[in-house]
Each structure stands twice: as structure tokens, then as C-alpha cells.
Amino acid sequence: MKVSIGIDGADSPRGGCTTHTLYRLFKELVKEGYVERVLDYPYLVRLNPSVPFKTRGNGAVALKFELRKDPGDLVPFVVGVVEKYLREFSGNVDDVGLAIVYGDYDRELSHIYYEALTDYVHRSRIEGLVEGSNGRLALPMGLSRGCVGAIAAIGWSASKFTYELLVYRSSYLTPREALVDLGKLASVDLNPRYRTFCSFDPEVGRVVAIPRGPDPVILGLRGLDPGGLIEALEYLGISKYVEGWIIFKTNQATGEHYVPRASRDMKPFRTGCIAGEVTSVRSVVGGDVELKVDDGFGSLVAYVFKETGLSKVARSLVRGDVVRLCGTVKYWEGVGGVLHVELLEVIDIAELHVKRNPRCPSCGARLKSAGRDKGFKCVKCGYKTKELKPSIQLVGRDISRGFYVPSCGGAKHLTIPRPLVDIDTHVPVQTLVGRISDFY
Numbered sequence: 296m297k298v299s300i301g302i303d304g305a306d307s308p309r310g311g312c313t314t315h316t317l318y319r320l321f322k323e324l325v326k327e328g329y330v331e332r333v334l335d336y337p338y339l340v341r342l343n344p345s346v347p348f349k350t351r352g353n354g355a356v357a358l359k360f361e362l363r364k365d366p367g368d369l370v371p372f373v374v375g376v377v378e379k380y381l382r383e384f385s386g387n388v389d390d391v392g393l394a395i396v397y398g399d400y401d402r403e404l405s406h407i408y409y410e411a412l413t414d415y416v417h418r419s420r421i422e423g424l425v426e427g428s429n430g431r432l433a434l435p436m437g438l439s440r441g442c443v444g445a446i447a448a449i450g451w452s453a454s455k456f457t458y459e460l461l462v463y464r465s466s467y468l469t470p471r472e473a474l475v476d477l478g479k480l481a482s483v484d485l486n487p488r489y490r491t492f493c494s495f496d497p498e499v500g501r502v503v504a505i506p507r508g509p510d511p512v513i514l515g516l517r518g519l520d521p522g523g524l525i526e527a528l529e530y531l532g533i534s535k536y537v538e539g540w541i542i543f544k545t546n547q548a549t550g551e552h553y554v555p556r557a558s559r560d561m562k563p564f565r566t567g568c569i570a571g572e573v574t575s576v577r578s579v580v581g582g583d584v585e586l587k588v589d590d591g592f593g594s595l596v597a598y599v600f601k602e603t604g605l606s607k608v609a610r611s612l613v614r615g616d617v618v619r620l621c622g623t624v625k626y627w628e629g630v631g632g633v634l635h636v637e638l639l640e641v642i643d644i645a646e647l648h649v650k651r652n653p654r655c656p657s658c659g660a661r662l663k664s665a666g667r668d669k670g671f672k673c674v675k676c677g678y679k680t681k682e683l684k685p686s687i688q689l690v691g692r693d694i695s696r697g698f699y700v701p702s703c704g705g706a707k708h709l710t711i712p713r714p715l716v717d718i719d720t721h722v723p724v725q726t727l728v729g730r731i732s733d734f735y
């Protein structure tokens with residue numbers, strides 16, 4: 296029988312990581328003979344980053360396999376492994392979400408994935424799901440907030456994905472940086488054989504693959520090919536203080552949360568994209584840019600933050616340009632919903648005209664206004680005229696159509712980062728299945 300296990304919220308501020316819990320559980324399930332056949336890579340699913348009540352990293356995990364033994368003792372076994380993990384890493388049993396789904400009922404949960412990815416799912420929805428499942432969905436550790444993520448991870452259809460290889464440490468005494476050859480790590484993305492991306496951000500000169508904080512992950516290598524990830528790991532040669540590693544299939548870097556919406560539906564705690572005409576561009580102190588966009592249904596305020604690396608292109612927009620803005624909507628006191636932009640697409644560039652004073656027919660200098668209704672005068676040779684009129688000139692725009700996305704260092708988990716966008720065509724590159732760009 297097919298079994299799907301989903302987990303969320305197994306980390307704590309003192310350590311632990313939900314992916315690590317799954318790594319341990321997976322190993323125990325195989326060791327104790329529960330697994331007849333694995334049905335896919337384990338899933339690491341990132342959910343709506345704008346939901347205020349979320350677990351650290353907002354990542355939930357799932358494992359799908361064909362069960363070998365009588366399923367009667369599977370549930371207490373899984374609960375035992377998870378509880379043991381929480382004891383080891385001071386996690387809270389009340390926060391963890393554990394969901395087990397039997398058979399193909401996982402396919403009926405894809406709407407929960409999309410809602411948890413793009414909107415806010417109240418946990419009361421989960422009660423209804425359990426009741427309506429005829430025992431095919433079980434929450435053996437009770438109904439917690441983490442159950443939304445656990446069920447969403449099971450419901451992910453994995454139609455667009457990348458991979459992440461996570462390496463776990465066995466010792467917390469040695470700093471991560473001492474275990475990894477940083478020179479090799481800085482160059483790993485440059486070898487096309489590995490198909491890794493965002494290990495290192497050359498634009499800011501920062502290692503991205505080594506996390507900070509107390510969790511057990513030494514290194515997270517992102518890539519488009521599992522075989523390439525293993526080769527990259529061999530190249531890096533981490534051997535000391537390693538507990539083990541695992542490859543997840545993940546919705547990271549896919550931009551799957553960019554659902555098209557009308558401006559009036561871009562409510563706080565939702566994610567999405569709107570397309571419309573720029574009505575205002577304002578530079579804010581500190582390097583951020585405030586845009587107002589009208590899509591025909593209304594106006595939306597959007598902020599392009601300096602850290603995304605998109606503020607330069609945002610600043611060069613003018614009234615009348617047509618753009619698509621994608622990201623997450625946060626609630627700002629006194630303002631309401633504000634879109635935090637992660638992807639900016641320039642769809643159409645408006646013609647920009649400026650009024651210019653005529654040149655002096657006598658010496659060629661640019662004439663100055665002689666005052667209201669007094670025509671023009673030349674400050675160089677003294678020529679005066681009331682006949683000449685200012686000319687309307689078309690200004691060249693220093694902006695081109697296409698996708699603008701953050702560099703690796705400025706990209707969030709779900710954001711499509713710059714290495715996955717073709718530099719020449721400005722179109723997101725091909726992933727293993729389908730194009731990343733078919734989100735709208």
C-alpha cells in the first residue's frame with residue numbers, strides 16, 4: 296500500500312530541522328523494513344512566506360513509499376521516531392504537525408498545497424479534511440498549526456521542481472565553515488556538469504549554501520540534477536563530522552507561488568502577480584522604490600527593496616510602462632496590503648517625451664526662457680526671440696523588456712533566482728520538467 300508521511304514544525308529555536316527529522320525517519324523506516332519501494336525523492340516544500348504564524352524557514356517535508364509490513368504498527372513507529380527527535384533537539388510536541396495519508400488520497404490534497412503556498416489556511420479547514428477522508432488522512436500527533444504544512448507537503452504534485460542536497464553535521468563544536476572548502480564551494484556553480492545554482496553569489500561575494508543558526512545543516516546544495524549534486528558533493532569532499540546527507544525534490548526557486556491575481560485580490564498574507572500600468576514611481580530613502588500600479592481593477596502599492604537588486608530597474612520605470620510584479624503581500628499599518636516585489640517583468644515600455652528649449656540660431660547655445668510669455672533669450676550672445684517654440688523630444692529609455700529577478704543572495708526560497716533566468720532572453724531557463732515560466 297502507498298503511504299505518504301508529511302511533517303512540519305519539528306524545528307525549534309534551539310536546534311533541529313524538519314528536513315533532518317525526515318532524514319532520520321527515512322533511515323529508520325528503511326532499517327526496520329517498512330519500505331518496499333520509494334515512490335519519489337523526499338519532498339521539501341516551501342509555503343507562503345507572508346503568513347505571519349509560520350515555522351522557521353517555512354519548510355514542510357513529505358515522504359512517499361510503498362509499505363512492506365502490516366500498516367498496523369507503522370503509526371506508533373513513526374510517532375516514536377518523531378518524538379525521540381523532538382526530545383533530542385528540545386522541540387515542542389505541541390508545534391509539530393504529522394500527517395499520514397493512505398493510498399492515492401494524497402492527490403486530493405493538492406488544493407491544500409496551493410492554498411498554503413499562496414494564501415492563509417486556517418487550521419479549522421484541516422478538521423473537515425480529516426472527517427471527510429474516511430480514515431485515509433490521519434493526524435497521529437493531534438491537530439496543530441504544523442498539520443497545515445504537513446498536509447500541504449503531501450499534496451504537492453511536484454510538477455515544477457528543483458533539488459536540494461542537505462548535509463547534516465554530527466558535531467556542533469566545529470564551525471560549518473571549517474568543514475567545507477570555501478574556495479571549492481565558490482566555484483562549484485561554474486562547472487556545468489554539476490548543474491548546481493546559488494551555492495555562492497558572485498555579485499555580492501557571499502556563500503549562500505551554508506546556513507546560519509543552530510540547525511544541523513552544514514550545507515545545502517541546490518541543483519537541477521540529483522546526479523550532479525552527488526558529484527558536486529564528492530568534489531567538495533566534506534568528510535569530517537558528517538552524520539549523512541539526503542536529496543530532496545523541492546518547489547524552491549520555481550516561483551510557483553506567483554499566481555495571477557487582480558489588484559483587488561492581492562490581500563495581505565497572499566502571494567501572487569499583478570500586471571498593469573505604472574502610475575507612480577518614488578525613490579524612498581535607503582534605496583528602496585515605491586511603485587503604484589493600476590491593473591484596471593484598481594491600484595496596488597508595491598515596494599521594490601534594495602536587497603532584491605531590482606531597485607535600479609524599478610527606479611528607471613516611468614508612468615505608462617506596463618509591468619508584471621510578483622511577490623508576497625504584507626500588511627503595513629496605515630497603508631494596508633503592500634506587495635513586496637520578488638520578480639519584475641517589464642512588458643511594455645512607454646515613450647518618454649521631454650520639452651526642450653530651442654537652440655540659438657545665431658550661436659547654437661541652448662536658449663533660456665525670457666520669462667512668462669516673453670519668449671527666449673540667449674545668455675551667450677544676447678539673441679532674443681518670441682518666434683521660436685520649444686521642441687518635444689523623444690527620450691531614449693535605458694530599460695529593456697524581460698524578467699528581472701534577484702541574485703542568489705537576495706532571493707527567498709521560492710523566488711526564481713538570477714542564475715535560473717537566461718541572461719540573453721530574460722526568460723526563466725528550462726528545469727528538468729517544463730519551464731519555470733509557465734506559471735502564468
Ligand SMILES: [Zn+2]
Pocket residue numbers: 655656657658659660673674675676677678
Ligand atoms: Zn546665441
